Amino acid sequence: MMTQPPRHTSPPGLPAAVPPGSTTTTANHQATDQSGQSRGTNTPRSSSPPARQPPGRVGVRTRRRLAAALSDRDHQVLSQLWQHRYLTTAQLQAFCFTDHASPASAARTTRRVLARLARDHLIRALQRRIGGVRAGSEAKVWQLAPAGARILLPDTGHTWRTHEPSERFLSHTLATADCHLTLREGQQRGITVAVQTEPTSWRHYTGLGGETRLIRPDLAAHLTGTDHHGTWDDYWFIEIDMGTESLPSLLAKCRTYTDYYTSGLEQAQHGSFPRVLWLMHGPRAEHRSAELTRRIHRTTRLEPRLFTTATPDQLDQVLWGEATDTNQPDQGRKDHP
Numbered sequence: 001m002m003t004q005p006p007r008h009t010s011p012p013g014l015p016a017a018v019p020p021g022s023t024t025t026t027a028n029h030q031a032t033d034q035s036g037q038s039r040g041t042n043t044p045r046s047s048s049p050p051a052r053q054p055p056g057r058v059g060v061r062t063r064r065r066l067a068a069a070l071s072d073r074d075h076q077v078l079s080q081l082w083q084h085r086y087l088t089t090a091q092l093q094a095f096c097f098t099d100h101a102s103p104a105s106a107a108r109t110t111r112r113v114l115a116r117l118a119r120d121h122l123i124r125a126l127q128r129r130i131g132g133v134r135a136g137s138e139a140k141v142w143q144l145a146p147a148g149a150r151i152l153l154p155d156t157g158h159t160w161r162t163h164e165p166s167e168r169f170l171s172h173t174l175a176t177a178d179c180h181l182t183l184r185e186g187q188q189r190g191i192t193v194a195v196q197t198e199p200t201s202w203r204h205y206t207g208l209g210g211e212t213r214l215i216r217p218d219l220a221a222h223l224t225g226t227d228h229h230g231t232w233d234d235y236w237f238i239e240i241d242m243g244t245e246s247l248p249s250l251l252a253k254c255r256t257y258t259d260y261y262t263s264g265l266e267q268a269q270h271g272s273f274p275r276v277l278w279l280m281h282g283p284r285a286e287h288r289s290a291e292l293t294r295r296i297h298r299t300t301r302l303e304p305r306l307f308t309t310a311t312p313d314q315l316d317q318v319l320w321g322e323a324t325d326t327n328q329p330d331q332g333r334k335d336h337p
Contacts, residue, residue, distance in 0.1 A: 073096060077092060078144060081123060081148070085144075086174065087141070087177055088174065114142065121148075126164060126170075144160065175240050179312075182316065186319065194222040195221050201216070202214060207259065213260075217238055221235070233272075234275075236274050236319075237276045239276065239279065243285065247291060255302060261306055278292060293307075
């Protein structure tokens with residue numbers, strides 16, 4: 001996982017279908033296109049001009065009015081940005097605008113809604129774009145603005161700060177969101193999908209020396225479906241590798257997962273231990289994937305059966321193909337005859 005500022009508890013008042021830190025099958029509502037621009041308060045007009053808020057600053061009254069006018073779809077947009085921190089226009093369309101007659105209609109509505117939320121200072125677009133792959137309006141990168149965060153977290157007193165992330169952090173964040181979207185595609189196959197983002201995906205356990213330890217997968221997923229054997233559950237811990245960490249560092253993380261497996265906590269709760277998927281990105285992804293697999297099998301104190309490596313092109317086959325070793329039914333999959 002990539003280190004990022006700590007998150008807080010799930011914001012109250014969100015639609016139950018879209019809890020922060022998890023995703024399940026939901027029905028999206030049509031977005032409202034009503035402008036959220038202020039028309040002023042009901043105070044009498046005076047000779048003195050009204051006090052102006054600093055650029056991008058939303059006052060308490062305006063924020064309350066905007067919060068009351070937000071649709072369920074608007075809340076979903078804010079919630080997804082709260083979960084992932086940064087998302088492109090195309091990713092927000094895939095997460096929140098899935099009930100339109102055509103992709104073109106969805107794209108138009110997405111751009112219109114995001115423009116309104118930005119005009120109301122609830123979300124912000126990054127000033128810097130990375131490389132040449134993110135050209136055009138669909139690739140603009142968005143983040144939650146302080147006023148949007150206060151609407152999601154009205155009673156925490158938390159101050160939400162926006163900033164321009166590093167290229168490394170942003171690339172990792174967007175790759176994690178892409179994997180999340182691939183997991184959601186299981187819904188089209190009749191599979192129930194629940195995804196935890198950080199920090200909900202984290203797991204605490206006690207080490208051999210009695211110390212508190214932590215694993216921090218980028219995503220944790222629970223997939224439920226049926227086949228000719230009956231109902232099954234697949235569990236995954238997913239680590240997104242952008243090719244920036246050394247293989248010894250990845251092996252150290254593998255040892256942490258093996259220690260957590262040995263603790264038995266996850267098995268006691270779910271009846272099986274999730275398969276750990278290393279999703280390798282970058283120009284040498286295939287080489288790193290093969291080399292990591294080789295080293296996992298050669299490293300003592302590791303449980304090779306816990307780990308799977310893949311590139312983004314192989315992700316569909318890993319998730320929806322015959323990815324789970326039927327000789328190891330306790331690793332990742334739990335069957336219900």
